[in-house]
Amino acid sequence: MPGYPRNIFVHQPALKFLCILCSEVLRDPTQTVCGHRYCRKCLQDSVESSGTIKCKGCEVEDNYESILTIEDINSDRAILRELNEIEVRCQNDGCLWKGLYKEYCEGHESLCPFATVRCIHERCRAQMRRKDLTEHLERNCIRRPVTCQFCNDEVTYEESKSHQKQCPKYPVICQYCGRKDILREKIAIHQDLVKGDCKKKPIPCHFKDVGCDEMVDKNRIQDHNTEFIGKHILMVLNVVTTLLAQVKVMKDDSIVERLKRTINEQQKRIESLASDTQKLETKVTQVLDAKSGQSKLDNGLSVPQIKTMLDKLDSSLKELKDKQTVLHTKANTFDGVVAVLNNQVEHDENMMQTLKSERIRDRELIEGLERKIKAQDKIIAVKDVALAEQDLRIQSLEMASYDGVLLWKISDFERKRHDAISGRTTSIYSPCFYTSRHGYKMCARIYLNGDGMGKGNHVSVFFTIMKGLFDALLRWPFRQKVTLMWLDQNYREHVIDAFRPDPTSSSFKRPTQDMNIASGCPLFMPLSQLDSPRHAYVRDDVAFLKVIVDTSDLI
Template sequence: MAGSLSDEADSRLRSKYKCNECRNILRTPVQTECGHRFCNLCFETAISNEEQPRCKGCLDEDSTNTILSKNESFSDRAILRELRNISVQCQNAKCQWSGNYIEYDEIHADSCPFHKISCTNKGCGEIICRIDLDEHLTDRCGMRKVPCQYCETNLKHTEMKTHLEVCSKYPITCKYCNRPAIARAEMTRHIDAENGDCEKRLVPCKYKDLGCNHMVEIDQTQKHDSKNATEHLSCLLLAVTRLSETAEDIHDQRRCDDLKVAIAKHERQLSGLVQAIETLQADIKKEKEDIKARQSMVANSSQFSVSGNVQQYEKVTEKLKNTLTILETKLVTYEGVLSVLKNQLEQNLTALRNLESGRRQDRELIESLERKIKAQDRIIAMKDIALAEQDLRIQSLELASYDGSHVWKISDFSRKRRDALSGRNVSFYSPCFYTSYHGYKMCARVYLNGDGMGKGNHVSLFFVVMRGEYDALLRWPFRQKVTFTWIDQNNREHVVDAFRPDPTSSSFRRPVNDMNIASGCPLFMPLSLLDSPRHAYVKDDIAFLKISVDTTDIA
């Protein structure tokens, strides 16, 4: 905060009242080993930004360069007593304030509406007057949180364009049927091949399982089938070939083995019958040839007696005819058995095909049941998440207070401080509390490594007005005085700060989202106090913050 001596003071005071770093009037003066004075904040900033910071007072005097060190500096209470009676005036542009140093240091310096400060939104860094901060945070800051007009998600203004490219509720036009204003999340269902309602959605060819991978508009399937009939027949032939090759690999191996054994047995029987029939046919042929030969011999022979030879040859002939009849009967019988075995073989092949079809259906049923089980697992997981959210909400309600005062216990403080220093988690919120059962809903937000102009040197503590169930019954904007207290667990010196809300700020209007923009004290407490051996602001890795809201004039 810039401040200068008035004309009256300039006439009788020397430069000893000015900081050798910022060249403005001293605030919380610190004297170094070389005798020069600095504002405490300027001194802390100088030694934290450089490895070997040099004293500017020594440089101006061309004397020996002194390296600033915290161990070789002390609080200059003597000069502070002198400053208490000095009149000063604010040097911020457009500010007409003047008064004594105490008023300037304790009140005006941290509240001057024309003081240049950094935007409190992380990543912005724009320097503006304090009086313009609320308008900047509400309307101009690129890092301000704004709700998406489609899904109502709160985002940084600079991220909105990128968000709209992936927003699940952003309206887009179907690339197939040109139907407009379909939510991005609904587009998948709209063009779904099985359950979609797009009139020109792409569906897989009905020969997909046979190898045709074309996606066809739903009203062009017949045209596709006609155009690709040859390809589909080739796919069908290939599928049949593959089916034949894999028919032996069936789920019920035992039945398959039995059928294979039966088929092999029948094939062997058929082979034996065929050989037997061929043998019989050969024997019959041979017997017929023998009969013809004997008849020829009888007719042409004149060496034997007619009566005896004829009688003998007739017996032989009769015997041969009987044998021929028996062989022909056996041949008919074997042909019948062969026909029966052929029929049984065909039945076995049919049973084998039916078994393979049943195995395929069983496999499809198992896959369907597995998909249903996975769907049930997803539903159970969602239920678990919902139950966890309900448990968190119940726990929050159990810890809530209803008298406008809340003591916030911050456990595991060292880890949270490391997260803030590393940027992993720069801030976190307190549990919510209320001014009464039907009153304002509020919480606090703390930055353990500071925010805005307090970043890296102060703890920043902010007050947040939240959307409640009874906001319609309450008076707006929020006007109640808010007091922050960091409790010294040794009960020596608590850190206390308070403010009254600015009625024109959007932070204290009736909330339209879950919570308003946080507002409060970016310079609530110097980081150096956290490790102070005289105090116990953190003890046993636990800190206590108290947030009190004045409820005396709430209707």
């Protein structure tokens, strides 16, 4: 949405509160790198439509033209704090509300009963005041849901009348008996000719088989027969005439004669087939009798028996010859196999010598590759260290805040405290944080066993200015108020200390190294207080330290 209309303010708004694009009061204000302010929606729509735009403020001021991208859209919290304290009034007709800009944006604008809204149903979309929306949805909206009183299905009010015309539970009137309590889904069963219970349902006319299609009330069947007696007689006459014509055709002499001739021809054909069958049977009997007679020799053996014995001998001789041929073939095959095996043995011996030579070459090649792998492992180890540093840097950037507030979660507290007492790791640094996207870069440093005057008896907490990318554009020395808080997880009593930087201290000058010398509170909290049963400064081996930098006077 564009900005708010200017007359929302009780008093005339200053120019710094107006959007350069829509010229209205800033809604969700943002500030570009060149210092001009826009409504977030106005600037996003302009940038997203073309990818980049020229800053309108720079064009008006005839300065260099800034090219704005989506990355240049940053919230302007400073101007938002000023806007939040300005008195505004509601612009909806009939609403007399007045209050602060913050209260209007966060509450009244979305809840004002006099605001114009649309009906939530798509095909209605009527407009009304918000306070009238409930009554509209319950009583007037044509798309409001209603329940059918007959089938309990939910339909819209607009469709309720058409639904009644097809509702299966809707009571209808029987057109024959006049009953009014029959459901639409059961009317067909009620009027069924066989199983229906309608006492006045129509039945077919008695002359249906001869062509009368009338359906008649069974109490009026006699009246119907009397009224249509002439039509019924004509229907019967037509049927009788048709039957007589068909009988006359069947009695025609020419047809009978054709049927008789056909029957005689079929009878003669059957007799001829029977005669042929008899002849074939006689021939078959004669052939069988001729084969049954057998001649006998002097030795008592018949000729067929001798032939059978000779056939068996021939078969045995043939089998022996076949076996001899197979054995000869196998012997020749075995000789060939032995020769091939001898050749293969000689070939294998030569192959063994070749493989031994190749094995020596392969061993030399493997040793060379192992040396290369060791060199690559060293390179990979260096790369792993670089990647670990990059991962640490990326993690720090992900955890960084840009509103001047650091909420530092210190995990594994007991281990880190033990390291501090033993001198292994005397201090630890927090993730870095910023006063804004292009503001001061800072971090916190904590000595869990104390430092300086607090060594061995206090927890020491220090604040450190770090070297940032935009230090050249910032005001030096650093002058913002710093508040240090150790959070009580029981929400009873936080440990709080605050200080304003000393402009003459080198700790707050523009950094020339990665970070300045830390400055803060060496006697921040007694060590005995960490274990206080009334408080939960450490719970589940986790502690929380909060650092707040006052950014109210930063632009």
